[in-house]
Amino acid sequence: MPGRLARFLLTALFVLFLAFLYGPTFTITILSFQGPDGGLTFPMNGISLHWFGRLFATQAVGDIGAALQRSLALAAMVTVSTVVVSLAAGMAFRRRFPGGTALFYLTLASLIVPSILVSLGVGLLFNLMEWDTAWYSSGFGAQLTWTLPFGLLIMFAVFNRFDRAWEEAARDMGATPWQSFLHVVLPIIAPSVVGIALFGFTLSFDEFARTLLTAGSGNTLPLEILGMTTTVTNPVLYALGTASTALSFLVIGGAILGVRVLRKRGGG
Template identity: 55%
Template sequence: MAATYREPRAPGFWPLALLFGAFVLFLYGPMLTIFVLSFQGPEGGLTFPMRGWSLHWYRQLAEGLGVVDIGAAFRRSLALGAVVMGLTVALSLLAALAFRKRLRGSNLLFYVTIASLIMPSIVVSLGIGLQFRLLDSGIKQLAGAWGLDDWLETFTTSLGLFSSALGAHLTWTLPFGLLIMFAVFNRFNPAYEEAARDLGASPWQTFRHVVLPLIGPSAIGVGMFGFTLSWDEIARTSQAIGDVNTLPLELQGLTTTVTTPAIYALGTVTTVVSFAVMALAIGATRALKRRQGGSR
């Protein structure tokens, strides 16, 4: 049996491998540390060494952390992330379809759309918060002029989860979705659509049965980006959320008051949700590709 020849490593391989290993450790080491420390026993602290192994801090998290309603914040973030995900996919797809044709002012519109990526997140949040406070003043003046005094007694602000906070998150997720869908359609072969039209398919049938299945994996990826970016967002939400908090904002606030591994348990739960969404997106993409392969 002939021996296989292995090409020798380049002189710079091991230094670069060590550098890459250090980068991966720096990137994921803190996350793994939090995971491990969250499983400490009742006497555990915020640092090593470990003091036993248990689910004590997860049970405490389920019971609540002081006056903070973690369950309500979790549901708010989940609902907001789902809405942001759906809108990001829908608007990115529609915009990419529109930009396939030449539009007057399309370059200016494109750069305006992605400009929020280079704006500091806190400035975007402050600007959105200011806009909605000005809107509140206008609403109160109109309500007073129309004699809606009873309604004014119950009105507080238009800032909210699915108004200002939703808009703030879309300024972060939509540019990413647009860039992905633009790249997808730049590589899309229009011959498939022409073949469908030659066979008598209507524009809607062409989109549903030809275009959408081909770009489906990319649309799922856009949805995954939309949810995970919204799920972890703090800066753009901080000044635009109103009277309630999302889970990341509650987590940020708890870092100054909670001095037990319960804060690590909460961080672990939020990270697991992000990984679960990514796993679902990957599974859905693979299932869609298998379905396309089986239909050929």
């Protein structure tokens, strides 16, 4: 075990890392409250909510409100599909089945193919088939190739530690497979399922590489931000950053709170 000096050094490293992680985010949070004449860097030129107001005003580059709606709808679709599909596949992989190994490797491959290639490939497919790309079709599918492997790996981790005795007990007491899944398996793995949902939501909500060529004519929020990084040179970008961070906090905080409430009910 490390001695006292080593412990001190490691603690210092950890604190530095946290400062490194949070520093920039703090900086832009402060800067997003710049006065109307403020610029991209310090010093602060007064304090105002001006740039937050500008967020939903008409922009030179596009419509943040509509992009946000698309992103939220897409993230919701991806979250639900990721949970359902990876839960089903996770159940399938508890037994050996022909083709299972191939599917497993394909899922891993999906994780290591760079995002931009998925974007290009799906874009080309839709192009050659003369289908219209849209965030809810091609964009949705392209994002699933990223969220499903995560979902499946989490399911693997869960079922590796799952005690089958619970299910056997349910079966012995006359439960149908569906009943034992619904009343025994699902409640036990519920926290991990929420974890998959959170993963799916954040991965989808922030994704831009996979939607670059597949979102069609309507931009998602990250694509809007990507466009703004080259054209916008005022703190509206920081306001957008602060607002989107706050939104993520709300969604994730809400989910964590939800789990706690569910658990309390289950325990009580």
